[in-house]
Amino acid sequence: MRTLVKVLISLFMFLLAVFIVGPLVWLASRAFAAEWRYPDLWPTGFTLRWWRVVVDDPMVVVALQNSATFASLTVLISAAICLPAAYAFSRYQFPGRRFMLVALFAVNAFPKMGLFVALASLFYALQLMQTVLGVLIVHVLGTVVFMTWIPAAAFSAVPRSLEEAARDAGAGPFRVFWSVTLPMALPAILVAAIMSFIASWDEAQGTYLVGAPDYMTMPTQMYSLVLNYPSQVSAVFSILLSVPSAGLLLLVRKQIMGGQLAEGFQIK
Amino acid sequence: MSSDPDAGAPVAGAVDDDAPAAAPTSAAATGTLTNPRRVRHRARVRSLRGLLMASPPLLLIAAFTGFPIVLAIAYSLGHTGGLNSTTALIAQHQHVKTEWWGTLGAYREVLTNERFQRDLRVTLLVTVVSTTVVLALALIIALYLRLAGGWAAKALTVVSVVPMFIPVVIASWAVLMFYAPDGFLRSLFAQVGLEGPTFGYTVTAIIIAQVWCSLPFAVLMCASGVQAVPDALIDAARDSGAGLVRTTFSVILPMAFVPIVIAATFTAIGIIGSFTVPYFTGPTAPTMLGVDMANYFTAYNRPQQSIVMAVVVFVAASLIAVTYVWANFRSSKESGA
Structure with a gap:
């Protein structure tokens, strides 16, 4: 019985690993493959020429610039709008607080494509289609929940006794916030900022609807890329697109695995 | 915010010192706590401040989620005027309202499709x-x-x-x-x-x-x-x-x-x-x-x-x-x- 359970668990782990990692390895190895004939499990040879093809393409450079610009601006705008709100939700009691917390959730509760279609109709009227502002609005909307809820949970987690201690020692409210509350909440704010950056970096459907064809980002280029280029080119492109997300998330993996993301998704 | 009288007082080493945390109420706060009118006033100021700080993301969502959804629902019922007119201008197979509240034509068409x-x-x-x-x-x-x-x-x-x-x-x-x-x-x-x-x-x-x-x-x-x-x-x-x-x-x-x-x-x-x-x-x-x-x-x-x-x-x-x-x-x- 014991051994049977062990075998079953090992089998489950193996299958899950193949299920998750398999597609990534299969795709990534294509970026270095000369040619790959079915049903071989191995390419005919290895080459770097697909990287040349991608790197030399001016379209990629433009998409990369667009993606980086949109993502950075999105994080800054979102932080400016949401962080004060996060603090308020955590520390102040005011009428309608509960309602507002639930209303914030509304953005996530609405199915993305439906929301974008509704938004696009409004953007036509306001002439925001194919504009930087229009794309930015779409991106910021996708980050509001991260930027409000995760920092709010972190502000709430700062022990009141520490803040009171600082106040007793004569620190004013700004000083208390700046030297006690903020440093303790900073890791979670970093998690929120990185999640927002990635949300913007990965956003494809809304950007495509609102920004294409004038403002193509990396993920929206992927839509047309897979149709028009050999699979090795899209494999190279996939690696280029995944590296920034993966790198940034690795920075905060401890906080995310430790439950700060999960903590942020529970209304308190 | 800067109306607080203790703002700017020296606080060297205050954060690391655990001792004051044990005291339930601080000496500075006692003065304000004894005056009920001031307490109530401060509570109202805090509540208002909280509301103001919390509103920007809500306004953003109201403008770019709530409002477009209301507008879109109105359009789906055949209200093709106002802000919907730009979309309605190029749309094909459109159902325009027949009653004051609109029409269910588009819904009938899609739901029976x-x-x-x-x-x-x-x-x-x-x-x-x-x-x-x-x-x-x-x-x-x-x-x-x-x-x-x-x-x-x-x-x-x-x-x-x-x-x-x-x-x-x-x-x-x-x-x-x-x-x-x-x-x-x-x-x-x-x-x-x-x-x-x-x-x-x-x-x-x-x-x-x-x-x-x-x-x-x-x-x-x-x-x-x-x-x-x-x-x-x-x-x-x-x-x-x-x-x-x-x-x-x-x-x-x-x-x-x-x-x-x-x-x-x-x-x-x-x-x-x-x-x-x-x-x-x-x-x-x-x-x-x-x-x-x-x-x-x-x-x-x-x-x-x-x-x-x-x-x-x-x-x-x-x-x-x-x-x-x-x-x-x-x-x-x-x-x-």
Whole structure:
């Protein structure tokens, strides 16, 4: 019985690993493959020429610039709008607080494509289609929940006794916030900022609807890329697109695995 | 804010010093606390300040989620004037209002459309099946991590969170290639002379890719919930003779109920409105409503029909959202907040 359970668990782990990692390895190895004939499990040879093809393409450079610009601006705008709100939700009691917390959730509760279609109709009227502002609005909307809820949970987690201690020692409210509350909440704010950056970096459907064809980002280029280029080119492109997300998330993996993301998704 | 009299006082070393924290009320605060009118005034100022600080994201959402949705619903009922006139100008097969409140023409057209009915069924099927599979996998991983622990369980959790690091566009593409006619699965079968199944461009591929993309969030939520169940409770259940299965179903899962519901609702809502995954991995027909909405809006130039579909998906999603809000309020009440 014991051994049977062990075998079953090992089998489950193996299958899950193949299920998750398999597609990534299969795709990534294509970026270095000369040619790959079915049903071989191995390419005919290895080459770097697909990287040349991608790197030399001016379209990629433009998409990369667009993606980086949109993502950075999105994080800054979102932080400016949401962080004060996060603090308020955590520390102040005011009428309608509960309602507002639930209303914030509304953005996530609405199915993305439906929301974008509704938004696009409004953007036509306001002439925001194919504009930087229009794309930015779409991106910021996708980050509001991260930027409000995760920092709010972190502000709430700062022990009141520490803040009171600082106040007793004569620190004013700004000083208390700046030297006690903020440093303790900073890791979670970093998690929120990185999640927002990635949300913007990965956003494809809304950007495509609102920004294409004038403002193509990396993920929206992927839509047309897979149709028009050999699979090795899209494999190279996939690696280029995944590296920034993966790198940034690795920075905060401890906080995310430790439950700060999960903590942020529970209304308190 | 700077009206506070102690602002700017020297505070060297204040944070590190634990001693003042033990005192229940500070000397500085006592003066203000004794005056009831001032206390009430300060409470009102704080409440107003909180409201002001909290409103910017709410205004953003009101302007760019609430308002467009109201506008879109009005348009779906045939109100083609005002801000809807730009969209209405280029739209084809439009139903214009016949009564003061509008018309149900667009709804009648879409809801009786066989293609819509078929794709709605596919959308619901994919949502239910994917959410169930994701939740089952996430719970198995979370429970294994909680009850067995060790490096193997940790490794399993890390592997299941990997998809979070990969953009959805890439994930969909990777899954498609893996299960394509010339993909890994079929290549593997071919090595031993078997004809493997082709999942690429099928509804099965959509479900596989949805599970792949949704797993990390569900695992994190479930693991965090299951991890929070105190050891003492599990030990007590085991001591009084409950087996592993009994302990799981009567102690651990009920205690982790809220995070599990949150995981389920976010997963289901994410899937029901998805576009990228079915666009890449699924067949041209039948497909999920997210793809239909985009096609009707841009390719077929029929925004009204597209919005009717969006409304149908909104209604389905809000039913899911209600469970989420209910679970959260239930938990707040229990913790006495």
